[in-house]
Amino acid sequence: MSSQTAQLLDGKALAQRIQEELAQQIQTLQAQNQRLPGLAVLMVGDNPASAAYVRNKERACQKVGIASFGRQFPTETTQAEVEQAIQALNQDDRVDGILVQLPLPDHLDSVALLNQIDPSKDVDGLHPVNMGRLVRGEPGLRSCTPAGVMRLLQEYQIDPKGKHAVVIGRSILVGKPQALLLLEADATVTIAHSKTQNLAAIASSADILIAAIGRPGLITADMVKPGATVIDVGINRITDYEGKSYLVGDVEFEAVRQVAEFITPVPGGIGPMTVAMLLSNTVQSYHQRRS
Numbered sequence: 001m002s003s004q005t006a007q008l009l010d011g012k013a014l015a016q017r018i019q020e021e022l023a024q025q026i027q028t029l030q031a032q033n034q035r036l037p038g039l040a041v042l043m044v045g046d047n048p049a050s051a052a053y054v055r056n057k058e059r060a061c062q063k064v065g066i067a068s069f070g071r072q073f074p075t076e077t078t079q080a081e082v083e084q085a086i087q088a089l090n091q092d093d094r095v096d097g098i099l100v101q102l103p104l105p106d107h108l109d110s111v112a113l114l115n116q117i118d119p120s121k122d123v124d125g126l127h128p129v130n131m132g133r134l135v136r137g138e139p140g141l142r143s144c145t146p147a148g149v150m151r152l153l154q155e156y157q158i159d160p161k162g163k164h165a166v167v168i169g170r171s172i173l174v175g176k177p178q179a180l181l182l183l184e185a186d187a188t189v190t191i192a193h194s195k196t197q198n199l200a201a202i203a204s205s206a207d208i209l210i211a212a213i214g215r216p217g218l219i220t221a222d223m224v225k226p227g228a229t230v231i232d233v234g235i236n237r238i239t240d241y242e243g244k245s246y247l248v249g250d251v252e253f254e255a256v257r258q259v260a261e262f263i264t265p266v267p268g269g270i271g272p273m274t275v276a277m278l279l280s281n282t283v284q285s286y287h288q289r290r291s
């Protein structure tokens, strides 16, 4: 065990800096009377966590000067209605980015809806064309959370090259694209998931450990190699015995910070980076669609 506690990877501060840079770029466009970048976040239903994420994204857009074209649909909205909304946004030249907030209510087919998004406006990087580009190592729009993890590692000069990176979680939103981005950065990558045997042994061989499962306290100190970098993507709301609610990650933060060299806090780690990457992807898409 190392004698010092881990250094915090401050996603909140970096996200703020990225947003300030984007705001400056957008101010320049404004001064030149150019059209401003636009983002549409679509949400269906009233999942409170999703509603909070969507509010965050819209607030961040407003702060940097990105125009919002978001829409909220009631839970009972049909597949055809959401498809029509996506088609309209695909045609709308003021809109550079379209994001369908997940998860969707059970009666909707999210894969079919994501497939409807124009790949040049797919700022979430979840369309098969952008996923395919990622698999092939070609430039394209990258999923926001995994891109945020890579940007934060870069900021602290943590180079994945040649390191063993273990990604716990295999979701389309985080685990899979995260593993591919780490591979692109020359890491040796292992993907673990809920059916993995000997998770502790695999996790504790990681130089870079990424937890993206959504289970509070999954990663304990004995699962972490001394000196490792621990990235906590989990955002779980828990309620204590007094009825107070908190956000926690997948990592037992206080114990693991005694073992790791670098660690992300929750909140203030990867969450804000996801939003910053979404805005950055929207501005990237804006420039690409104009060129």
Ligand code: GUN
Pocket (backbone or CB within 6 Å): 053, 099, 100, 101, 102, 103, 124, 144, 145, 173, 274
């Ligand atoms: N739900 C939670 N995080 C995300 C995200 O980054 N994108 C989308 N589309 N849905 C989410």
